[in-house]
Amino acid sequence: MINLDSFSESQQEAITTQDKHLRIIACAGSGKTTTVAGKVAYLLDPVNGFGIKPKNIIAFTYTEKAAGELKNKILNNVGQYRGMANMYIGTIHGWCLKSLQENEYKYQSFSVLDDIKLKLFVDKYYDVIGMKEVTKLSNPSVSLRRFIDTSLFVRIMDIVRESEVRNGVHFPSNILKAKRQYKETLISKRYFDFSMIMEKALECLEDDTNLTKSIKDDLKYLIVDEYQDVNPLQEKLINRLQEISNCKLVVVGDDDQNIYQWRGSNNKYIINFENKFDKGDVKTIPLSVNFRSSEGVTKLSETLISNNLKRIPDKKMESSKKQIFERGNDILYNRYEDVDAENDGIARYIDDIIGVKFKENDDEEPRGIAFSDIAILLRTWNKAGSIVEALERHNIPYITAGVNQLFEMDEVQAALGIFYYLYGDINSGELKEKWLNIPHTKVSADKIDFAISKLSEKNPNIKKVKDNWEYSLQDIFWNFLGDAEVYEENFINNTSKDIELRSKERAEIVFFNLGKFSQVINDFETINFNSTSPSFHLFSFLSFITYVAKDYYPEGWLNNPYKTPNAVQIMTIHQSKGLEFPCVIVPGLNQNYLPSKKRGGLSEWHFLDRNLIEEQSRYEGDEDKEDERRLLYVALTRSQKYLLLTQAPDLNNKLYKKESLFIQELTNAKINSFPVMITDLKHKFPDSDKIEQKPKEKIKNISLDFTSLKDIFDCPYRFKLISVFGFCYPLNQRMGVGKSFHNCLMEIHKEAKKGVLLSADELKSLIDRQTHFPYLTKSKQLTQPLLDKVKNNVEEYYTDNLDEFKNIEFVEQEIQYKIDRNILVVGRIDLIKKIGESGYYETTIVEFKSDEDNADAPITKDQLKLYALGHRELTGETANYIMTYVIGKNRPKTPEKLYDNDLEEIQQKIKDAVALIRDEKFVKTDVSKICSENCYQIRLCSNRIKYNLKPKR
DNA sequence: TCGCTGACAGTTTTT
DNA sequence: CTGTCAGCGA
Numbered sequence A: 001m002i003n004l005d006s007f008s009e010s011q012q013e014a015i016t017t018q019d020k021h022l023r024i025i026a027c028a029g030s031g032k033t034t035t036v037a038g039k040v041a042y043l044l045d046p047v048n049g050f051g052i053k054p055k056n057i058i059a060f061t062y063t064e065k066a067a068g069e070l071k072n073k074i075l076n077n078v079g080q081y082r083g084m085a086n087m088y089i090g091t092i093h094g095w096c097l098k099s100l101q102e103n104e105y106k107y108q109s110f111s112v113l114d115d116i117k118l119k120l121f122v123d124k125y126y127d128v129i130g131m132k133e134v135t136k137l138s139n140p141s142v143s144l145r146r147f148i149d150t151s152l153f154v155r156i157m158d159i160v161r162e163s164e165v166r167n168g169v170h171f172p173s174n175i176l177k178a179k180r181q182y183k184e185t186l187i188s189k190r191y192f193d194f195s196m197i198m199e200k201a202l203e204c205l206e207d208d209t210n211l212t213k214s215i216k217d218d219l220k221y222l223i224v225d226e227y228q229d230v231n232p233l234q235e236k237l238i239n240r241l242q243e244i245s246n247c248k249l250v251v252v253g254d255d256d257q258n259i260y261q262w263r264g265s266n267n268k269y270i271i272n273f274e275n276k277f278d279k280g281d282v283k284t285i286p287l288s289v290n291f292r293s294s295e296g297v298t299k300l301s302e303t304l305i306s307n308n309l310k311r312i313p314d315k316k317m318e319s320s321k322k323q324i325f326e327r328g329n330d331i332l333y334n335r336y337e338d339v340d341a342e343n344d345g346i347a348r349y350i351d352d353i354i355g356v357k358f359k360e361n362d363d364e365e366p367r368g369i370a371f372s373d374i375a376i377l378l379r380t381w382n383k384a385g386s387i388v389e390a391l392e393r394h395n396i397p398y399i400t401a402g403v404n405q406l407f408e409m410d411e412v413q414a415a416l417g418i419f420y421y422l423y424g425d426i427n428s429g430e431l432k433e434k435w436l437n438i439p440h441t442k443v444s445a446d447k448i449d450f451a452i453s454k455l456s457e458k459n460p461n462i463k464k465v466k467d468n469w470e471y472s473l474q475d476i477f478w479n480f481l482g483d484a485e486v487y488e489e490n491f492i493n494n495t496s497k498d499i500e501l502r503s504k505e506r507a508e509i510v511f512f513n514l515g516k517f518s519q520v521i522n523d524f525e526t527i528n529f530n531s532t533s534p535s536f537h538l539f540s541f542l543s544f545i546t547y548v549a550k551d552y553y554p555e556g557w558l559n560n561p562y563k564t565p566n567a568v569q570i571m572t573i574h575q576s577k578g579l580e581f582p583c584v585i586v587p588g589l590n591q592n593y594l595p596s597k598k599r600g601g602l603s604e605w606h607f608l609d610r611n612l613i614e615e616q617s618r619y620e621g622d623e624d625k626e627d628e629r630r631l632l633y634v635a636l637t638r639s640q641k642y643l644l645l646t647q648a649p650d651l652n653n654k655l656y657k658k659e660s661l662f663i664q665e666l667t668n669a670k671i672n673s674f675p676v677m678i679t680d681l682k683h684k685f686p687d688s689d690k691i692e693q694k695p696k697e698k699i700k701n702i703s704l705d706f707t708s709l710k711d712i713f714d715c716p717y718r719f720k721l722i723s724v725f726g727f728c729y730p731l732n733q734r735m736g737v738g739k740s741f742h743n744c745l746m747e748i749h750k751e752a753k754k755g756v757l758l759s760a761d762e763l764k765s766l767i768d769r770q771t772h773f774p775y776l777t778k779s780k781q782l783t784q785p786l787l788d789k790v791k792n793n794v795e796e797y798y799t800d801n802l803d804e805f806k807n808i809e810f811v812e813q814e815i816q817y818k819i820d821r822n823i824l825v826v827g828r829i830d831l832i833k834k835i836g837e838s839g840y841y842e843t844t845i846v847e848f849k850s851d852e853d854n855a856d857a858p859i860t861k862d863q864l865k866l867y868a869l870g871h872r873e874l875t876g877e878t879a880n881y882i883m884t885y886v887i888g889k890n891r892p893k894t895p896e897k898l899y900d901n902d903l904e905e906i907q908q909k910i911k912d913a914v915a916l917i918r919d920e921k922f923v924k925t926d927v928s929k930i931c932s933e934n935c936y937q938i939r940l941c942s943n944r945i946k947y948n949l950k951p952k953r
Numbered sequence B: 001t002c003g004c005t006g007a008c009a010g011t012t013t014t015t
Numbered sequence C: 001c002t003g004t005c006a007g008c009g010a
Helices: A009-016 A032-044 A064-078 A092-103 A105-109 A115-124 A150-162 A173-188 A194-206 A210-218 A232-245 A295-305 A339-353 A381-393 A410-423 A428-436 A445-458 A473-483 A497-528 A534-552 A626-636 A661-667 A706-714 A716-724 A737-753 A760-770 A780-807 A858-875 A900-918 A928-934 A936-940
Strands: A021-026 A057-061 A088-091 A221-224 A248-253 A282-287 A331-335 A374-378 A398-400 A568-572 A581-586 A639-647 A676-678 A702-704 A808-820 A823-837 A840-849 A881-886
Touching: A009 A032, A009 A282, A021 A032, A032 A057, A032 A064, A032 A221, A032 A248, A057 A064, A057 A092, A064 A088, A064 A823, A088 A092, A092 A105, A092 A194, A092 A210, A092 A232, A105 A737, A105 A760, A115 A150, A115 A497, A115 A534, A150 A173, A150 A194, A150 A232, A194 A210, A194 A232, A210 A232, A221 A232, A295 A331, A295 A626, A295 A639, A295 A661, A331 A339, A339 A374, A339 A381, A339 A581, A339 A639, A374 A381, A381 A398, A381 A568, A410 A428, A410 A445, A410 A473, A410 A497, A410 A534, A428 A445, A445 A473, A473 A497, A473 A534, A473 A936, A497 A534, A497 A716, A581 A626, A626 A661, A639 A661, A702 A706, A702 A900, A706 A716, A706 A823, A706 A858, A706 A900, A716 A900, A716 A936, A737 A760, A737 A780, A737 A808, A737 A823, A737 A840, A760 A780, A780 A808, A780 A823, A808 A858, A808 A900, A823 A858, A823 A900, A840 A858, A858 A881, A858 A900, A928 A936
Parallel strands: A021 A248, A021 A282, A057 A088, A057 A221, A221 A248, A331 A639, A331 A676, A374 A568, A374 A581, A398 A568, A581 A639, A702 A823, A840 A881
Antiparallel strands: A808 A823, A823 A840
16 A cells, blocks of 8 residues: 655654654654655555554644644555545644543533633623733732733643743742633633633543543554644643553654744653653664755754754754755845835845746656745744745735734724724724725725615614624624625726726735724624623723724734735744745845744732742743744755845834844855855856746645535625625524534433433433533523523434434534545434344434424435445445424424435545636626525625615524 | 943734 | 843942
8 A cells, every 4th residue: 555665764763663652853854744645555555454443533733724634644555445534644632532432411502712702701790700810920919901901811721731930939829819710701602612621631631531432542652743842731741642542652852953942842741752662662763854944944944953052962953955055046045225225135036036047856857937936034024024024126026924913904994993883983984985995996886875874774772783792893794895885896897907807805814804894893803702791892892992902803814725826924933833845035134033032021020929830930031042043943944955044233113223143153064165145146057058937836735625615506696795805694692403403412412322311301411411502692582482492302313213312323413524635524424224134224314303494495415425435435435315304393304315317426526626726716606596595695685786686684 | 341321112822 | 020231330
């Protein structure tokens, strides 16, 4: 199955060593992911006789993106191996959440708060969440302030839980009290934050729980990628998993690339890994050949990093010399008069290098370097602005996380105006003007007037609104856009072909920013929907925007996750980790920038005693600048061949005048003429050697769940609005009915599968536990009917289906299905039933819908067919029937026979859908029936005009 | 060349 | 709040 010949000797050793704990020290560009994927395939391969199944392996990665890449490579290696959905590949957090929810039913109804929502939550519950307890060390009468110090509080809570307490000391009582109140408040509202997921999972593993048992039985190999970035809590969890299961631990990483120490990660775990085990049980395999970079790049990087003392001794990095190093040409260090000249020099360099011949591999035909082959790597974002200006002067296309502040954009100001108007801060004329001021808009003044007039129905002071506490800002936003006919096409002004293209992009940016604003509303309402009267809800939202949101939303980024345009990429060094580029530019090599100045100002350490935390200094940066040196090391090793380092004194900032001390270290390289210093701006690359630029084809991995597929099947343009632009649906009080049903049934089925029959009381407490309506407002008249509805229907389901429970084969079975090399469809099947005797039986895949869903829609059949594909991947068998069960009506539909060509059909349908995404053909479905019946997005779609539809309100 | 003083400026981000 | 640096006096 797997061909070892394609791997280097040390890679082969890493792959085939299976009887020891393994530390793989993988230098930059050493083919780390490929090797790990090879290792997994090797372990699974029946030929090798290890008897390892997918469920015996867990692989932790640092990000979901990395997980996707690893998963993809593994799947491409193992071929037709079955049951791959049972192997966990993902983040530690992801695993913890999944395991918690599978192990303890009560956590099923919990959700995880991200950064922004967490801060909103903390601000909302300021009085009880423990923030007031945290006081200044120098002056205990000063405590953390609401809104202003929220980030500090969250950071302190993270440090307190994720770091290690120094031996012999413990936290003062106020911190402990704060921690307890913080956790209790989150739990009481059924929320986790990221640390708590890990804490709870660890607690779970410390007892003799089902989770502990399943780990003990199943886990044989635990792979941890990017091990240098593990923090103390994660290390504890990893150790615990190993201890319970006695599995082999495989850690992969590079201590020189630890750049997240300020987030608590600790290099010592990878450095001291071998000490954890007996000598004969553990092995270190260095992957020291860098297949990415030329010898020039590797030597230069090595010279730099050798100045670090706290690292694994005797480390080497050798270039595979796949890229030829051309001395004096590839690696440049340019110094300029001032920053303007520096930025201009960078732009001219880019102009110059475009079209230079480049080969990924020796045996390839060369292509011309394209814009997308070039990355500008920054230490801080504040450098981006002036570089972008220079690139614009030179007409060089670029993509960046965003230079403009979200709330400075005209369209966002206009959107915000809707709410200022409702609150009475601006008048209708001012609101109208804001909308008509958006550049290139074709939205008509009359329609704006109409939309404004409609807003009067939502005035929070009129009686109808005042008495109804369900007041959705999101809904107001969508309806305004609909009434005003704010469609994407209304921002495209096509006069000439060239302008048309740009104008299309501009229209997309407008919509992207509006989508981002929709997410701002969503973040706010997720936390604050159920608390206040309409007028106070509006007031709080505007306060949030004015005082808080600016800091919480640093920028709106326009990054299409599904394609990489041919443009220079501007990003931070941190973000560039794991990436590679033929050409890397590192500007601003000044003291205080790279290495950056230590941070002053009010910090968490004014509230939390430094002496309590083991190795506290890593949070703040070390004296020897080792952290910053690693950062430059990461930047340099992103380059395959071309590297431009620049420096110039900044006339406007006295801190950035002196050259970085790292330049000295680079110059001290023993190799002659490293680096080559020039200050002239002449052409470096002769035009005669250049050919046409040709971007490298970067096919991104796509992982799709049924929700996104459903959007594409129904209407690709809806997919664009939701998944590309990011518009969010309004929240409402009834939300949670479907999920409550689903969770109840899950617990019932899981218990039934174990053979447990529930008493009436047990069923009642089950329903209690699983019923959750996160957005119910204070007006209580809805609460009881909703609770009754879930209760009655679930109880009825239980009694009606007692006989069926013996046939349950799988509950909540995860599936994945690989469509082609880069597309993975994932999902979870509610229920699979198996009826009959051995040798002759029939399987039925069941999907539950509540009566509010459109259970009869053909799309539901597609969903079931897709699950059947996943089921076949898992078991090798094709299910016989598919069936929908409508809970509200408590009546199953008759199972439908499933045919082989059903599976082929759905497979083709998915392929077609993915092709639409890849080619960005987000066409509007041209069927008025679909548009009118179930499309909320019709408000933002020109089909509304075409079919003259009035959206339901 | 050393020490003092005042003015100035002010990260990185995933789960 | 605090690291950094230019300017100043000795």
